[in-house]
Amino acid sequence: MTVRTRMHLAAHFPGVNSTTVWTDPRSKSQIDFASFEHLARTAERGLFDFFFLAEGLRPREYKGRIHDLDVVGRPESITVLNALAAVTERLGLAATVDATFNEPYELARRLATLDHLSGGRAAWNVVTSSDAFTGENFRRGGFLDRADRYARAAEFVATARDLWDSWTPEGVARPFAHQGRHFDIAGEFGLPRSPQGQPVVIQAGDSDEGREFAAATADVVFTRRGTLDAGREFYADVKGRLATYGRSPEDLKIMPGVTVVLGDTAADARERAAEIRHRQVSPQNALLALERIWGVDLSSYDPDGPLPDIDPEPAPALARGRVRVADPLAVAERWRALSRAKGLSIRQTVIEASGRQSFVGTPETVAAELDEFVTAGAADGFILVPHLTPGGLDEFVDRVVPLLQERGAFRTEYTGTTLRSHLGLPEPVWKG
């Protein structure tokens, strides 16, 4: 039997976006611990590499009011993951934590604690905040421009790693001192080296800056899933950048975020996918999606009627706390053309034009496509984003994982206890 490349799988707990179909009767609490426990236990039952939580620092606002159409509110990530460490044994536990509104000593300590308490299963997804909107909740306030926040994040990660390495492998604390542009700190770190050496570092890496940052520092890159060709381009590009930093291609795992819709037949799966899209894009969400492009109040429009014939405002500023549309005029023209060509209403156009499910099919075809993505060199694995909380991965684990295992494309048991061992990452060399 030939040695197959085995894929890595992670589970995202969905929320605070329009992915989650919260109107589904099977949709449970987004905040009760039972929901987190269910999804994490499902992921561990499926032998996933890790469980992944996003972060929120301020509820989004729109037109100066709280955005109320999608899931709002979530618990604090590291605290939830520490609790999940009690009800799982092997599953990696990944927290998204902002490097703009935290300080290295405290965050490195909290992550090292999670790594110790979980026996070496912690990961940190490093993100940055750009906006003064989020800063209004923090002492450091204000905001950093793009270059500065990446510089701060890079210095933050390097400092955290120095802290994690500051005790000797024999468990003796040694003083550290870090003096840089963003941080000037000194003392002794509170914890010894953790059971997997250091927590795993995850980053998003779609932009050029993100790719370079990831190649320099990350263990896992979280990316958007595109076509097979786009995936191969991204994969080759990022892996190609590693040598510059003295790293080999195996040192960085590339994992796009994907959604999966299953059916007993291809037609059944397509029907379910269409139903999910329909529920994700409510009439209110359809108008909102349009307003985000047009930059003006469109609440008087009928979501079942035609698109507006007015042009978008060049610099829309209705939304705060989320990404803006880069070129509204071009998007509007594309959407109007689509609407005209197919005779679609506003809501139908938004459904047709905006994000769709990544993998739709029978368990057999989905397993084959996932496998192909990995064997073709477009990814090392996937972060699955379910549509339903918390049961959204039950079917995948029950029906697709066994098929992946039959193909030799996924593990049949955990061979190690730490997240690094699941990911096939070496324990970092102690840089005394």
Add this chain to the structure above:
Amino acid sequence: MTAPHGRGLLHLAAALDQQAAFDAASYVGPAQLAERGGLDFVTLGDTFARPGPDALAVLSRVAPATRRIGLVPTVTTTHTEPFHVQAAVATLDWVSRGRAGWQLDVSTTEGEARLFGRRHAAPADALWREAGEIAEVAARLWDSWEDDAEIRDEATGRFVDRDKLHHVDFQGATFFVKGPSIVPRPPQGHPVRVVDATEGPARRVAARHADVALVRVVGPAHARAVRAELRDAAAKFGRDADTLRVLGSLVVDLGDGERAAEPGHGGGGPRQTAQGPLYRGGPVDLAELIAAWHASEAVDGFHLTPVEPHRDLERLVNGTVALLQHRGLFRTFYPGSTLREHLGLARPANQYAVTGGAS
């Protein structure tokens, strides 16, 4: 259980603090033991100044391994972000289903300040004033979501009723927080706030914001005086003094014997040491001391820190607590499920819902 002679229920808590323990098992076992004894809560101290894991993280890890006992980590307020702190404490309440507390403390040393490099050490007075503001903003952020804010109204497409989420716009001396919180209102409304009120600068914060005040004193007369002062001060802040529990804090060395006859043990009650008031004696004598202080209304209960964590906690639960239960002075089961219920404290009304304050 009824409260004899008009006294309130006896409340008991124990510290889980240990030297150089970084693994979960070192904390889970003792917490489960304390729960078998029906204690109100366990505490875990914390400071950035010495080695040890993050206390709130440890008690989050303990939460699913226990069912009833309250979980009270120390979280300092000097170098941390108020918004992060309140979110973490609220989340501990969510993962423990209403058993979270928070012992507030400040960081006064330059050594701690150097770990952050953001501000220099400051006098305790100023830091406790700030801690009071952080207690205040935390309560506002916990209230920034009304309990029924999540509506899931499919007809209008709304997940939440935005009129039930509130900006807090809190301006403190050293920070501003806009709000609302990202975490929905926790199960207890407000997790239980604990303050060590022994020192002057902390006492005012305890009187104003704490649900539980700890006092490190060696005698019942002193305890009674501090308790009366705290209750008076609480009333002056417009609180009902009966919503403040005052616990005597003792370090306990329960030695090897049942009674205080062993060499080096017993006699004369607690005495002052560098670690705080130390009680040294047998589990039976400790039960008598607890019963006597409580009967004379010197305290509402005790917070006990074992000198030898495993030995003394075991003796405390199986000796002292068992005896108090046998005498009908302490609960033998938890009638409620939240820490507030153990303490006999009501779930606070939401300040925004009550006033109808605009977002």
